[in-house]
Structure formats: C-alpha cells, structure tokens
Amino acid sequence: MRWLLFEGFPGEESPTILGSGEQTASTSDPDKLHEECGVVAIHNHPDAARQAYLALYALQHRGQESAGIATADGTHLSNIKGMGLVSEIFTDEVIARLKGDMAIGHTRYSTTGDSALLNAQPIRVESTKGLIAIAHNGNLVNLGNLRVHLERQGAFFQTTSDSEIIVQLIAHSQATTLVDAIADSLRQVEGAFSIVMMTRDRIFAARDPHGFRPLSMGRIKNPDGPDTVVFASETCAFDLLRAKYERDVLPGELVMVTGDGVTSRQYAPPNQTSCIFEHVYFARPDSMIFGRWVQESREQMGRQLARESHVDADLVVPVPDSGVTAAIGYAAESEIPFRFGLIRNHYVGRTFIEPEQRVRDFGVKLKLNPVRNLLEGRRIILIDDSIIRGTTSRKIVRMVRQAGATEVHLRISCPPTISPCYYGVDTPRKSELIAANNTIEEIRQYIEADSLAYLSLDGLRNACDGGEGNKFCVACYTGDYPTQWVDVEDILPAVAAVV
Numbered sequence: 001m002r003w004l005l006f007e008g009f010p011g012e013e014s015p016t017i018l019g020s021g022e023q024t025a026s027t028s029d030p031d032k033l034h035e036e037c038g039v040v041a042i043h044n045h046p047d048a049a050r051q052a053y054l055a056l057y058a059l060q061h062r063g064q065e066s067a068g069i070a071t072a073d074g075t076h077l078s079n080i081k082g083m084g085l086v087s088e089i090f091t092d093e094v095i096a097r098l099k100g101d102m103a104i105g106h107t108r109y110s111t112t113g114d115s116a117l118l119n120a121q122p123i124r125v126e127s128t129k130g131l132i133a134i135a136h137n138g139n140l141v142n143l144g145n146l147r148v149h150l151e152r153q154g155a156f157f158q159t160t161s162d163s164e165i166i167v168q169l170i171a172h173s174q175a176t177t178l179v180d181a182i183a184d185s186l187r188q189v190e191g192a193f194s195i196v197m198m199t200r201d202r203i204f205a206a207r208d209p210h211g212f213r214p215l216s217m218g219r220i221k222n223p224d225g226p227d228t229v230v231f232a233s234e235t236c237a238f239d240l241l242r243a244k245y246e247r248d249v250l251p252g253e254l255v256m257v258t259g260d261g262v263t264s265r266q267y268a269p270p271n272q273t274s275c276i277f278e279h280v281y282f283a284r285p286d287s288m289i290f291g292r293w294v295q296e297s298r299e300q301m302g303r304q305l306a307r308e309s310h311v312d313a314d315l316v317v318p319v320p321d322s323g324v325t326a327a328i329g330y331a332a333e334s335e336i337p338f339r340f341g342l343i344r345n346h347y348v349g350r351t352f353i354e355p356e357q358r359v360r361d362f363g364v365k366l367k368l369n370p371v372r373n374l375l376e377g378r379r380i381i382l383i384d385d386s387i388i389r390g391t392t393s394r395k396i397v398r399m400v401r402q403a404g405a406t407e408v409h410l411r412i413s414c415p416p417t418i419s420p421c422y423y424g425v426d427t428p429r430k431s432e433l434i435a436a437n438n439t440i441e442e443i444r445q446y447i448e449a450d451s452l453a454y455l456s457l458d459g460l461r462n463a464c465d466g467g468e469g470n471k472f473c474v475a476c477y478t479g480d481y482p483t484q485w486v487d488v489e490d491i492l493p494a495v496a497a498v499v
C-alpha cells in the first residue's frame with residue numbers, strides 16, 4: 001500500500017498515516033528535470049472529490065511526486081494526500097471517503113521543502129481564522145524573512161513547504177474578516193503563487209501580481225440550480241469535467257466563491273510577467289494559458305526557428321513529446337518533411353528497475369528509440385524545446401547518428417537557458433546550466449551536432465504573445481529577475497567573483 005495521510009475525518013481527532021515503505025518518492029531518472037505543480041478547485045458539485053480527481057488526472061504532467069484532495073461539506077474539512085501518481089493514490093475506496101460539495105486538489109513536484117508526505121498538498125491548517133486548506137503552484141522568494149518573523153510571533157509550522165507561510169500569515173493577520181486577512185497575507189509574500197484555498201464553506205483562488213503561473217476559472221451549468229464553479233492550473237482540466245472556460249484569474253486578483261456566487265477584488269496592482277517557459281515546455285498543447293493556446297505558440301516558435309536558422313536537410317524529426325508541436329511548425333515553414341524518427345515509450349515509470357544500470361545512455365534508450373529506416377542515410381533536423389544541462393541532447397544526437405543519419409542539426413525552440421528559475425520551475429544552479437558557462441559553438445561541440453541554433457528571444461516573445469499584449473518573465477534567458485528577492489546562494493559566488 002502507498003503512504004496516505006488522512007486528516008479531518010469525523011471521529012478522528014489527529015491525522016492518520018497508513019502505508020508502508022519509504023515516505024518519499026524517488027524518480028527513475030536523475031538526469032531529468034522535473035515539473036512543478038498543478039492545482040484545482042471545485043465549488044458546488046455533489047461529487048466534488050471525483051471532479052477534483054479528474055481535473056488532477058489531466059494535470060498529472062505538472063507533477064508526479066505526490067497528490068492530494070481536500071473536501072468540505074459545510075461542517076467538516078477532510079484531506080487525503082499521498083506519494084505517487086493521482087491514479088495510484090485515489091482509488092474508488094479513497095475517493096469515497098471524501099465527502100462534500102467543495103474540493104481543492106494538488107499534484108506536486110517539490111521545488112521548495114523536501115519531498116516527504118507531510119509536505120504534500122493540500123496543506124490543512126487549524127488557525128485562529130478557522131480551518132483552511134491550501135494548494136499552491138509556484139515558489140515564494142522572500143521565505144526566510146517571513147518564516148523567522150512568524151516564528152517570533154509564535155507560529156508553529158507543520159511543514160517545511162513555502163506554501164504554509166501564506167496560511168500562517170492569514171492566521172496572524174490583524175484583519176477582522178477572512179477575505180481581508182487573505183488579501184493582507186498575499187500582499188506580504190513575494191514570488192510566484194497561483195493558489196486555491198478552501199474553508200468549511202468557501203473557495204478562494206488567487207494569482208500573484210506578476211501572474212507567473214497560470215490559473216483559469218470555468219463553469220458547469222446545472223439545469224436545476226446554481227452553476228458549479230471550477231478553477232484549474234490549465235484549461236485542459238476543464239475538458240474532462242465538461243466545464244466551460246470563463247476567464248483567467250488575473251494577476252493580483254483574489255476570487256471568492258460562496259453559496260451566493262462569485263466575487264472578486266484586486267488585492268494588489270497587476271504587474272504582469274508570466275512565465276514564458278509555460279508556453280515553451282510545461283503546459284499541455286491542448287491548454288489555453290495567458291489567453292493563448294499553447295499549441296499555437298509552439299507552432300509559431302517552430303516556424304520562427306525555421307525562418308531564423310534554416311538548414312538544408314531531408315527530414316524534420318521532433319524529440320518526443322516536448323519537441324513535437326514546434327517541429328510541426330518548423331517543417332511547415334521550411335517545407336521539409338516531418339517524420340516521427342524517434343519513438344517514445346510512454347510506459348517508463350518511476351518503478352522501473354534498470355537491469356544494466358551501468359550501460360551508457362541506458363535511461364534515454366529506454367525512453368526513446370530511433371526509427372532506423374527513416375533516419376538511415378538522411379540529413380536530420382532534430383527539434384527539442386530546451387537544453388538545460390546538455391545531457392539529454394548529447395545522448396539523442398548520438399542515438400540519431402548511430403541509427404545512420406548522415407548529418408544531425410539540432411534546433412531549440414527557445415533561447416539559451418543561462419539563469420536558474422526562482423518562481424517554481426525546477427532548474428539546476430547556474431553552474432550546471434550548460435549555456436551559462438559555454439558559447440553556442442562549445443555546446444555544439446559537446447553535444448556533437450553538425451549545427452546548433454536556438455530561437456531568438458524576440459522570436460519567442462512574438463510566438464507566445466500572439467497579439468494578446470502579454471508581458472513575460474524571461475529571466476531564465478536574460479538573468480533579469482522581475483522580483484527583488486532571489487536565491488542568495490546562487491548570487492553570492494557571482495558577487496564574490498566581482499568583488
């Protein structure tokens with residue numbers, strides 16, 4: 001049995017932990033980076049837990065380490081969370097325990113706080129303002145100061161997760177109403193947060209003033225009563241629920257849903273710098289984020305990449321799945337045929353036991369296999385979304401060449417990644433980012449490609465904006481961060497070098 005944590009069930013005063021084995025999840029591929037988190041909320045649905053489950057299922061790509069669902073029925077606020085995939089944790093039996101017509105849910109890969117069960121979300125906290133459950137996507141950057149300050153005021157933290165800071169700030173706020181206390185607390189935290197919160201009888205949804213992470217609102221029309229209101233990190237989650245997308249929660253907006261309907265306030269002035277990497281890599285192509293379909297952005301990235309860095313070749317081949325949509329755009333623009341020259345095995349899970357661990361490139365070979373008859377004797381343009389450490393690209397270029405390709409040209413649908421992200425994307429430190437420490441020619445030599453080109457920053461911005469007038473955070477490509485606070489550990493060596 002997996003580890004599960006049960007909280008707030010009638011007749012059970014303290015949380016129960018059931019399960020066996022390690023309480024942390026391990027990932028099968030240490031080379032691979034990980035995604036961040038997905039959040040959902042459901043208001044006014046007779047089977048809210050199951051709706052949250054379906055929505056989380058659609059957001060599984062945003063985090064595979066742990067998942068949780070909290071429900072409320074006006075009296076109780078119960079929470080179940082566990083380590084693993086959504087479908088592994090939430091069996092029929094587990095979902096049946098979660099009663100109520102409101103739910104919030106979370107799927108996680110940790111970027112702050114370790115990965116233990118206690119840090120899984122939603123986090124449920126009994127506070128002076130009543131019971132609150134919170135689910136958070138993003139990363140706060142002024143953590144240290146706030147935590148020390150709160151602890152001096154007597155706050156007792158249950159987790160090491162940054163998300164609990166928000167709840168503790170609410171609990172310690174001098175504001176008299178809950179909604180004022182939430183607004184108060186959100187004004188004090190800096191960084192990225194798309195959050196959903198639930199009390200016994202209300203749901204809240206909010207985005208940080210920069211709108212780093214996406215968060216959308218939708219509705220299910222009920223013929224005999226008030227609508228079901230839903231929130232999700234990405235609109236692909238609405239499709240499974242048959243909910244209709246209504247709008248994005250705006251940067252700096254706090255939305256409250258009660259039995260009386262939806263109300264909203266701008267708790268802080270917006271200053272949009274949405275994460276452009278959501279369009280490059282994270283979000284699903286069937287989602288609309290920041291008012292633009294991800295599929296459209298990626299196809300435009302591919303088209304622009306073809307315009308900027310044409311090369312004569314026989315086939316355009318995507319690195320699946322992350323390079324597929326950009327490769328379609330590249331092939332259309334360059335009029336070079338598109339083929340699936342690499343096939344991905346979708347069943348490589350975290351539990352796979354590698355029989356020949358020491359075999360070189362085994363991890364990549366397990367996941368990707370070349371289609372030899374397509375590649376042999378051909379000049380190949382390989383398209384991927386990004387190079388971070390360079391390890392994946394090097395292995396894939398070698399694989400394509402070994403399958404008989406005469407030339408391998410790598411094209412990347414974003415600019416070189418030169419700076420870490422502090423807003424919820426799990427990137428390594430600057431010293432590990434290959435483009436932070438090498439020229440493009442040096443990277444080309446390392447990955448052994450015949451040519452290498454990246455999409456320009458302007459090209460990427462135009463592809464992702466699509467005339468919407470969106471402003472983006474591009475700090476991973478420029479090193480210019482839109483907030484004051486960033487991780488000092490990464491900055492100190494640079495400062496020391498300058499001094």
Ligand code: AMP
Binds near residue numbers: 427
């Ligand atoms: P690397 O081998 O470190 O250069 O990683 C590059 C590969 O990781 C590319 O194939 C990307 O699709 C993928 N990737 C980039 N960013 C992330 C991320 N934050 N989470 C998971 N995978 C990523």
